Amino acid sequence: MKALKLTVLWVDAKHSLIRRGHMRGITPMRAGLALLPLAMLGGCINIAAPDEPIVIELNINIRQEVIYRLAEDAAETIDDNADIF
């Protein structure tokens, strides 16, 4: 939050300098380029990490078509391993 405030102040200062004509030879283009990193800084979004751990739940969704595709091979596997099935 502090960083964000600081950046805004800096931009304001530059703007005011250009407006007053103290920085001759600085074309608007150059000024724009110079301001770019500042603008990028100003655009930063700070996201605070949540207190709780992030849990990603992988919902294992087995589709019927997969079961149909594997059916023939599965039947052979059962027959070929009669001792464990």
Next chain:
Amino acid sequence: MTSLKNMIFAGSAGLLLAASFAAPAMAQRSAAYTEARANGSVGEKMDGYLGIVVAETPQLRQLVNNINIKRRAVYAEQAQENNATLEEYALTVGCQQILRTKPGEKYQAPDGSWQTRTSAPPIRDPRCPA
């Protein structure tokens, strides 16, 4: 000429030997496993593995673990061969294993409960092929 004959003989003998070694893979269920299935102490789960239906004993646990470890190895190999996940392959086998249960044997219904197979078709996951 005799050496050629000998080579052919040795070759066919080798094939016979290989066939006799491959035979154990076709072995039948052990007596303990057959008994456990018949008396309903173990049953077929939906996920393609064997489960204990009754109060657990170390003997039953060992029997079931031993079979499930072997099943898992087979699933892993076959799943890879068929570009499927282990779980997908295991579930497919589970569908068929439940369908293949004999009357009196136990199987797991989609709600998780243990059911005794009757002559009627078993209650299975709706994704199971007919």
